[in-house]
Amino acid sequence: MNKLELQKTANEVRKGIVTSVHSAKAGHPGGSLSAADIFTYLYFEEMNIDPAEPKKADRDRFVLSKGHTAPGLYSTLAQRGYFPVEDLKTLRHTGSYLQGHPDMKHIPGVDMSSGSLGQGISAAVGMAISAKLSGDDYRVYTLLGDGEIQEGQVWEASMLAGFRKLDNLVVIVDNNNLQIDGPISEVNSPYPIDKKFEAFNFHVITIDGNDFDQIDAAFKEARETKGMPTAIIARTVKGKGVSFMENQVGWHGAAPNDEQYAVAMADLEKVGEALCQM
């Protein structure tokens, strides 16, 4: 996909995020919107996957370690054809397969159940180790929140990934700078994030995570990096694309009401129209 197509797709992914969270009357739009470009790039450009065969043995794997941003993942999977976009409206509804956090048992395309922060990266490390053990060449991607890296388990997993030189693993940190209780730098600062991963023997790339040129360059660089895992520190805007949600901590885990939903969709329609003029 070229950059424009990626941008258009990401905008559709954002619509799905807002729509699903609005329908659920609960969920996490902020961190889903900030990571929408990363999700889109992974599933439409980077990963070797086949929506018709979600469990294909040699597929690349993705673990959403920051599992609360499931709306972002689900919307991307739906756009990619794993399940109907219409189903996004059943998010978090009783009986729906679209659980509040990723559920690998019931959702096509979900490679690992996650949601309890800090655990997904360990599973991703396990997948990468497994590939190395059997000489498989699939790659493993995992997306973490910048607040999530306060969890000690993240560093247990990173130590093992660096030590075992897992160059088939890419850890992406969605660095939108906000967690539930406020800016990460005010709650319990994990900065400097890049130096931490460097110290754990990662190749570190810092980018604007809402810029497809930089995203594209970073994943290409990760692919060429041998002998060590890559950490991409993606600086993003929480709530990206919805005017009243951008950089607002209150939209970490809140659903828009009907009026807010209309405004949000109008914002995204406007972006979509602008992209069509390009």
Added chain:
Amino acid sequence: MSDVKKIATRESYGNALVELGKEHEDVVVLDADLAAATKTGVFKKAFPERHIDCGIAECNMIGVAAGIATTGKVPFASSFAMFAAGRAFEQVRNSVGYPKLNVKIGATHAGISVGEDGATHQCNEDIALMRTIPGMVVINPSDDIEAKAAVKAAYEHQGPVYMRFGRLAVPVINDNEDYKFELGKGVVLREGKDVTIIASGLPVSNCLEAAEKLAKDGIEAKVINIHTIKPLDEELVIAAAKETGKVVTVEEHSVIGGLGSAVCDVLSENAPTKVLKIGINDVFGESGPAVELVKKYGLDADSIYTKVKAFV
């Protein structure tokens, strides 16, 4: 019983893993810097490339095992019960139990028979914790033969399994030709009409000894070995309770949430029976030689005999 062959079930675990490793290429063993103690060291020696030492990071180890399981290999994650079931409880619940991944947890050094290391390392709560996870199979073998059979059965079972092993060498009691390990099935070791002793793990051999002493006093105790605590052999437990009218449970675990509780759960609904629970009575352990602690905490044959006699 000095002439009886004694082997710690953690040794059985390591040896069984080597056998499994020879037969199955998909077996991967993980440890957290305790390979020498959990006895996975023998597997490491035989299959170094399939032994992943995660260092002192049990929570991550469980997650790594979960990730490996998603790719179709069969990971055995090993540590002390305290850390595998205790420290990493939430990882076991959310990364293994919830997605029902094919992870086997080999937890050694369970119970007070850890001995000298004392209370911090004597896990008397692991069975209670693991039982509460939906879909988790919980096995607590009583001797070398059963432990090795349990490892094999765990491999063959599709889904998460928690296996509990001990540090102390225990008598081999299942060395009869017709011994057969069946997941979820209890084993009647002795028939009796006056009381049923249901035991699991380390104290099973002591219960047999206690039953012999009781017999001399004219009390015939039926002895059941429950190696699989979940799923529990409910049919056998209910039938035995109806048959003997009184039940005693014996375990090297807290009386809260373990075998005794599992038996009471079943009996209270199906065959209300008076039950005496022998185990660790809501206290922490302490340092001391394992054999002395087993006696001090009332799990030796004499203590079991005395308590059962008073109960009957």
